[in-house]
Amino acid sequence: MSKHYIALAGNPNTGKSTLFNTLTGLRQHTGNWTGKTVLKAEGEYEHNGQTYVIVDLPGTYSLHSNSADEEVARDYILFENPEVTVVVLDATAMERNLNLALQVMEMTNKVVxxxxxxxxxxxxxxxxDEKKLAEVLGVPVVKISARNKxxxxKLLDTVEQMAAGNIPTKPYQIVYSKDIEEKIAALEPEVRELFGDAYPARWVALRLLDGDQSFLEALQQHHNQPKTKEVLVNGVSFSQ
Ligand SMILES: Nc1nc2c(ncn2[C@@H]2O[C@H](COP(=O)(O)OP(=O)(O)OP(=O)(O)O)[C@@H](O)[C@H]2O)c(=O)[nH]1
Ligand SMILES: [Mg+2]
Known part of the structure; x- marks a missing residue:
């Protein structure tokens, strides 16, 4: 039977590793992310007879290119395309924590x-109020205490249902200023033409507008198909 791939994202100190350890127990191994001195913890758990491979991503406040931790978390969500990304929030600091949830929801619609x-x-x-929050965010919300188990x-059932494609989501999308939205609208079709559905076009367009050079390099590296045609998007060349 095939395995399901799940990622744990969230701000530092929100209990990701506590949850990860509780779920995986001894079925985990650690190492470094390729080319980085960032710790990688990967493990497995079973739920309702299925196997889930879960990755404990480094805790971050954003998913840009401010640090190796952020790059690792960003690249995993974007390039490894986990079936579900669980964003772990600290219930006592929701306002600050939701910021990262919104960022993840710009990258993927498979979010719990x-x-x-x-x-x-x-x-x-x-x-x-998890029902209200789920309504506003457009993704499922589950309340837990990792420490008290x-x-x-409920969390694992929700992950299972999302991995099975049984939970349609409509992640809340931040609307930017008119200026930026116009630029996104111009770039998004070009990004889509270049990459198809391989990456979230709106999010990539935003990074292009950011001039996030480190991300563009990661994207170029990941998108290393044989060069047949060079295409320029916002001054950056990609092979197509
Ligand atoms: N009260 C309470 N404390 C918790 C809970 N979950 C985790 N903690 C505590 O919160 C602290 C941080 O937990 P970690 O699991 O290390 O958090 P993390 O998200 O992995 O942190 P980073 O790896 O730095 O991003 C620890 O002291 C945990 O014991 C919980 O449900 N309730
Ligand atoms: Mg941790």
């Missing part, structure tokens, strides 16, 4: 938002 540290939130009198079954 996992609100962790619910035990801590309860102590502080913080209430998280509550909500895990």
């Amino acid at each position: 938002v996992c609100v962790n540290l619910m035990d801590e939130a309860q102590k502080k009198g913080i209430i998280v 509550t909500g895990l079954n």
Whole structure:
């Protein structure tokens, strides 16, 4: 039976590794990401008779090119295309944490938002309305406490259903200023023509507008098919 590939993303200190360790136990191994001195933890768990390979991505505040950690997390979501990306949030710092969730939701529609540290939130009198949040975000939201092992079954059921393609999502998309939206609208078709559906066109267009050179290099490297035709997008050449 084939395995399912799942990624754990989130800000630092949101309990990703606690969740990862709880799910995988001893079925995990660590090493470095290729070409980086960033720790890679990968493991497996079973749920309802299926095997899931889960990757504990480095904790980051964004997915641009500010650090090796961010590049690793970004490249995994973009190039390895996991069947589900679980974004782990700290229930006691939702506003800050949602920022990364929105960034992931610009890159993929296969997102489950996992609100962790619910035990801590309860102590502080913080209430998280997961139904409302799921409605607004357009992706499933599951509340857990990784430390107390509550909500895990619901999380794994949701991951299972999403991997099976049974949960249609409509991730909330940030709308930028008119200026930027016009530029995105001009670039997006070119990106789509060049890459098809291989990468999220709107997100790539945004990176091109950012002038994110490090990302463009990663994209060029990843997209290393035999060069038959050179195409210029925003001054950067790609083979087609
Ligand atoms: N109260 C409470 N604490 C938790 C929970 N989950 C994790 N923690 C604690 O939060 C701290 C950070 O947990 P980690 O699992 O290391 O967080 P992380 O997201 O892997 O952090 P980075 O690897 O730095 O990104 C640890 O002290 C955990 O014990 C939870 O559900 N409730
Ligand atoms: Mg960790």
